[in-house]
Amino acid sequence: MKRITFLCCLLAGITSVSQAQPFGKLVKQTPGIVSYTMRDSFGKDVPGTLDKIKAWGITNxxxxxxxxxxxxxxxxxxxxxxxxxxxxxxSYDAIDQKPDSILQNAKTLGVKYIRIGSIPHKGPATLDIIQKAAEVFNRFGKQAKAQGFMFCYHNHGFEFQPHGDGTLFDLLVTQTNPDLVGYEMDVTWTYLPGQDPAKLLTKYPNRFRLIHLKDVAKDVPHSDAGGMPNEKSVVLGTGQIDWPAVLKAASKSSIEYYYIEDESKAVEQQVPQSMAYLKSL
Known part of the structure; x- marks a missing residue:
């Protein structure tokens, strides 16, 4: 009986140690996933999709x-x-026009961050658009912080229009209060407009809180459109992004959560492959 008890304790200890090991050298925890990755599946069966995601080892x-x-x-x-x-x-309109309902949902869901994916626009970013957005972000960020949340803006590509010695994105960062407004880097929508994601993370190490890990096929041209055909969203490490450089910079930043985002129709094959790639780094 003592021997059986000892073996059980030993096995429990091995399991505990295994669970404590980092996911990978550059990504310390198992990454989360963006619901948009599984949008088709979620649209048909929410419980079943959650089970599928958890089977991949993803719980965030x-x-x-x-x-x-x-x-x-x-x-x-x-x-x-x-x-x-x-x-x-x-949405942008939601934080601007109905913040109370957004904050209530956030409280119910138990989230830490509230984010929006883009700023409404019909063409290139302008100074007026960015200045108005900064005002909206600071106002909602203050409301969110009062309720225990952090607001983040997810860049979508069009914000990298030249402005002064930098870009309109730089202006947005400088005109938003760092205590109230954080940022979520979409790596692809940073890279395709001609920016270096690793350098941008290094430039603003304390402003980025979240990151979307999304790769882009090697034949996709540079653009600030913030969109591409679904099939051009490829397995991490097989596209244009220099992931070791990006993740090394991210590990030195204030980013708390990493989320895999795959816009393809082959997500059930590609997401596990992307996870394996991240773990190998």
Whole structure:
């Protein structure tokens, strides 16, 4: 009996040590996933999709839609599976015009971050658009902080228009209060407009809090459009992004959560491959 007890304790210790090991040298924890990656599956079966994601070893999700559920219903489904929503994506108009309902949903979901994916625009970014956005971000950021949340803006490419000695994105960063407004880097929508994601992370090490890990096929040209055909979203490490450089810079920044974002229709094959790549680094 003593020998059996000893072996059980030994096995438990091995399991504990294994679980404590880092995910990879450059990504310390198992990355999360953006709900948009599984948008088609979530649109048909939310519980089944959560089970599928958890089977990949992912328990942290950034939701940009509730997929027909209330915030409380989605929270219950996550809790049942030992999963969490750490970031809640909403629209620019929502934070500007109905902040109270956004904050209530965020509280129900138990998130730490509230983010928006872009600023409404019909053409290139302008000084007026960026200055107005800075005002909206500071105002909502103050409301979010009062409720215990951090607001983040997810760049979408068009913000990198030249301005002065830098870009309009630089202006947005300088005109927003660092205590109230953080940023979520979309690596592809930083790289395609001609920016170096690693250098931008190094330039603003304390402003980025979240990051979308998304790669782009090698034949996609540079553009600030913030869009590409779905099939051009490829397995991490097989496209144009220098991931070791990006992740090394990210590890020295204030980024807390990493999320895999795959816009392709082959996500069920590609996401596990992307995770394997990250773990190998």
């Amino acid at each position: 999700i950034e939701f940009s839609s509730l997929f027909g559920k209330t915030a409380s219903e989605l929270r219950a489904l996550l809790d049942q599976r030992g999963m969490r929503c750490s970031s809640y994506g909403v």
